[in-house]
Amino acid sequence: MTTTSSTVYSERLSPSAGWWITLMLLSAMTSLLVLPLTQVGAVVLPLLVAAAVIIWMRSLSARVVVTEESFIAGRARIDRSFISGVTGFDAQESFAQRGHLLDVRAFLLLRPWVKTVVRIEIADPSDPTPYWLVSTRKPQSLAALLSPSPATA
Numbered sequence: 001m002t003t004t005s006s007t008v009y010s011e012r013l014s015p016s017a018g019w020w021i022t023l024m025l026l027s028a029m030t031s032l033l034v035l036p037l038t039q040v041g042a043v044v045l046p047l048l049v050a051a052a053v054i055i056w057m058r059s060l061s062a063r064v065v066v067t068e069e070s071f072i073a074g075r076a077r078i079d080r081s082f083i084s085g086v087t088g089f090d091a092q093e094s095f096a097q098r099g100h101l102l103d104v105r106a107f108l109l110l111r112p113w114v115k116t117v118v119r120i121e122i123a124d125p126s127d128p129t130p131y132w133l134v135s136t137r138k139p140q141s142l143a144a145l146l147s148p149s150p151a152t153a
Contacts (some may be wrong), residue, residue: 009066009145013135015057015113023053062109064136066145071120073109073134084123086146088139091115097133107132118142 015023027050034041062074070079089097094117098110107129110117114135121131136142 006068007065008068009064009142011064011136011138011142012061013064013109013111013114013137014061015111019057019113023057024050027053060111062111062135064109064134064142066142071146073107073132076107076109076132078120078122078124078132080146080148082122082124082127083120083146083148085121085148086143087119088136088141088143089117089119090139094139102133103130105130109134111135118146120146 028046030049031042031046034045063072064074065072066080068080070077071083094115097117097119105128110133114137116137116139117133117135118139119131119133122129134142
């Protein structure tokens, strides 16, 4: 994915500090598994687990990018001309959108460390996906940026 000078909005959905601290503490606790066997292993194993966790969590971090022409969520991309409406939700409404209000045909880019989402309605007759549900830390700002202007709607 390349972002050009026409980038209007960009956000990286990385885990918060609380997630990192918890995962590092759990990695450090692996030393207790091998301490009865070897003291060297009690130092090496947590470092290896921590490195694996860092790589894994970095791979789960996704980017949300809005350009003048398109909307990019992770590896998915759609032209903004196919966006018919956008709604940002607070944490409580986002919980319902991810749960009992979810349409199984929807495209999802959800991260558990981001509590709020935007719902992007898709108006592409050749695409069976009714909407995208995308995690974002700034749902109202993203919704305002993506909402089609009255002139283009």
